[in-house]
Amino acid sequence: MNKKNNLLQCPNPQTECKECPIRKMALFRDVPEDDLGWMQEFRNSQYLLPAREILFRQGETAHTLYTLFDGWLIIFKILDNGKRQILRFLLPGDFFGFQVNSIGPTGGYLHSSLALMDSTLCAFPTTQLRLMMEKQPQLAIRLAEMEMHDMNLCQHHLIGTGRKNAQERIAFLLLELFHRVRLQKQNDYDESSNSIIFPLTQEDIGDAVGLTSAHVNRTLREMEKKGWTQCQGKYLTIRNEEALSKTGQFDPRIIISKPLI
Amino acid sequence: MNKKNNLLQCPNPQTECKECPIRKMALFRDVPEDDLGWMQEFRNSQYLLPAREILFRQGETAHTLYTLFDGWLIIFKILDNGKRQILRFLLPGDFFGFQVNSIGPTGGYLHSSLALMDSTLCAFPTTQLRLMMEKQPQLAIRLAEMEMHDMNLCQHHLIGTGRKNAQERIAFLLLELFHRVRLQKQNDYDESSNSIIFPLTQEDIGDAVGLTSAHVNRTLREMEKKGWTQCQGKYLTIRNEEALSKTGQFDPRIIISKPLI
DNA sequence: CGTAAATTTGAGGTGCATCAATTAAAGTGG
DNA sequence: CCACTTTAATTGATGCACCTCAAATTTACG
Structure with a gap:
């Protein structure tokens, strides 16, 4: 154990x-x-x-x-x-x-x-x-700042789990992770690419947003059929960011870490 | 507006x-x-x-x-x-x-x-x-400390909304608020009383834990019938804390604000 | 290439939502 | 303190989003 x-x-x-x-x-x-x-x-x-x-x-x-x-x-x-x-x-x-x-x-x-x-x-x-x-x-201020940023994500996570349906939750999660990865690689990578390496299983997605892996699967399929995303193998591709952000109610600005005040 | x-x-x-x-x-x-x-x-x-x-x-x-x-x-x-x-x-x-x-x-x-x-x-x-x-x-350290405490509550909130059923969510919420109020009034009030003033409507409860007010009502009734709580008017009474903490998976120690490290 | 892990799909069930109507309680002004 | 009004609580009927369980298929990997 x-x-x-x-x-x-x-x-x-x-x-x-x-x-x-x-x-x-x-x-x-x-x-x-x-x-x-x-x-x-x-x-x-x-x-x-x-x-x-x-x-x-x-x-x-x-x-x-x-x-x-x-x-x-x-x-x-x-x-x-x-x-x-x-x-x-x-x-x-x-x-x-x-x-x-x-x-x-x-x-x-x-x-x-x-x-x-x-x-x-x-x-x-x-x-x-x-x-x-x-x-x-400075370190204490910076720590508080980072805490707040995480708190922000946690609250969005809570909003989704409490008040959004499967599609809305998953759309938000995919966009959040996509943008966080992109913010990292902003120099290394091709800005125009809309794919990232994505190591989550469908069960991971479900356990993040409060759904069964079976239901995650069906929802991902739906979204693929609509041409919004492709999420298979080790890659996630965003094909229609506008539709995704709208259903997920995702605003990429929440990803950017802001100064404390 | x-x-x-x-x-x-x-x-x-x-x-x-x-x-x-x-x-x-x-x-x-x-x-x-x-x-x-x-x-x-x-x-x-x-x-x-x-x-x-x-x-x-x-x-x-x-x-x-x-x-x-x-x-x-x-x-x-x-x-x-x-x-x-x-x-x-x-x-x-x-x-x-x-x-x-x-x-x-x-x-x-x-x-x-x-x-x-x-x-x-x-x-x-x-x-x-x-x-x-x-x-x-000191203020920055204290702020980080308070942020972490709130973050802790937020995460518990998320855990409940993501992975608990109606009864478990509500049990947790009632106990959390009960203990937070008690921690405040620790000097003013009768320690042995198991009632607090409780200004939430059933709709408020629902919007906190991600349920309809109708379903909150039915769940509260159930819990009252079992003799666990009484939640009406402006008061909340905890009658069987053990049963409540067990179903809600609530540990009162999470309420106590801990030093940062 | 064989085995385990992840995905996909189906059938059936349920916890909670939705909508609506009734009853009870809480304010409010005379 | 009482009629009036508003707000909250209660209850019922019905439906659906998501769950559960399970099997088949595909993919990953040593």
């Missing part, structure tokens, strides 16, 4: 914080370059987590904070009835492993975390965060 | 921050007493908002941050199809009005806010928050 250590230590040399390509999205974005050196001292290491492996399970004690460096992860909870709810999709730059994501009142994780594809993580000890924030108050 | 100024200015004298009875729950909790004076300079005033009046509407431009001093409020969103999703219940000490609660990318509110009973608010200008945080880094 308590399978641990799916993590593999990264081979050296590892990425320096100073040269980190995703830092512009990450917690340390606002830390001055000169201070990154000692910040990096706090870091444990970089780790590799293979696809479909668990990083932590609800109940385990937590002592590590993570920044996702490369890959896709999910944060989810298994209920008493065995059902699974996916709470959050993690993309490169996302920060997690603390309180609601998910250290509970007992000190153990409230949720579990799983890699959807081979992923790389930067880790440092939970105990250091407050210390670092006291030395670098 | 754009009805404004449901707010009434409070009669003087107003409560001093230094003597504020809810500060132990609020944003300024960790600000040293000596600094509260100049903090208070930033504050606009205290306002009264009558029951069932709107504080702000989605779309309006935002320039005020609020701490709820007394009363109950909800934050909600109206979808294109006219349906309403309640995102958050605000109790005294809660802080809101910023980004996800709810300033969107356009600078306007994403959500609306409504008083469930006569309420009192402390207000200060949006533009001051960053300034205050720079002078008082």
Whole structure:
């Protein structure tokens, strides 16, 4: 039950914080370059987590904070009835492993975390965060900012699950993930391409938006027949973004991380 | 459509921050007493908002941050199809009005806010928050802490709406609100009483957990017949907390605000 | 190339929605 | 304090979106 250590230590040399390509999205974005050196001292290491492996399970004690460096992860909870709810999709730059994501009142994780594809993580000890924030108050502001961004997504997620039908929920989810990936790759990739690598199974989609995989399948088929999307294999293609955003009530501006105030 | 100024200015004298009875729950909790004076300079005033009046509407431009001093409020969103999703219940000490609660990318509110009973608010200008945080880094940490607490509630809300049936959702909601109110009144009230003032209509309950008011009614009746709760008039009584927490999968420890790390 | 995992499809059932009408409760002004 | 009005609660009949279970088919992968 308590399978641990799916993590593999990264081979050296590892990425320096100073040269980190995703830092512009990450917690340390606002830390001055000169201070990154000692910040990096706090870091444990970089780790590799293979696809479909668990990083932590609800109940385990937590002592590590993570920044996702490369890959896709999910944060989810298994209920008493065995059902699974996916709470959050993690993309490169996302920060997690603390309180609601998910250290509970007992000190153990409230949720579990799983890699959807081979992923790389930067880790440092939970105990250091407050210390670092006291030395670098910018860090606290940036953390609040990131929290708010995640909260925004969580609220949209809630709105969908509470008040939208299957098609509306799925349209929103596909567009959200599509745009989040695109925001990452804005330099690397062909802007005009409307496809992304998409590692979710239909069961994952269902557990994110509160539907059965069978119903997800039927809904995806419908949307394909209408020529809105293509979602098969490891790729997602958006063919009619306008129709999708309209039914899903999705506005791409929610994806952009805004300053706190 | 754009009805404004449901707010009434409070009669003087107003409560001093230094003597504020809810500060132990609020944003300024960790600000040293000596600094509260100049903090208070930033504050606009205290306002009264009558029951069932709107504080702000989605779309309006935002320039005020609020701490709820007394009363109950909800934050909600109206979808294109006219349906309403309640995102958050605000109790005294809660802080809101910023980004996800709810300033969107356009600078306007994403959500609306409504008083469930006569309420009192402390207000200060949006533009001051960053300034205050720079002078008082504790404030940023405290803000992140409160955000995380709210995020936790939001995630539980999502779990319920996504993966629980009507009875489980309602049981969780009633217990959550019951315990939050009790935590407030821990000194004022009789600890042993299992009743609280409860200003939600059945439609409010439905819009919080994603059900019709008709179905909420039938479910509440069921739970009353089983002797679990009594929810009528302006009161909620918990009669069988064990049964309720078990079906709702509610753990009162999630209510307690934990330090950031 | 063989096995496991994911997708696809079908038949049948149900939890909750929808719509509508009735009853009860809460305000409101005289 | 009572008639009046409005709002909320209650209840019933009917329908559908989505679930459940299961089998067939396709795809992924060592």
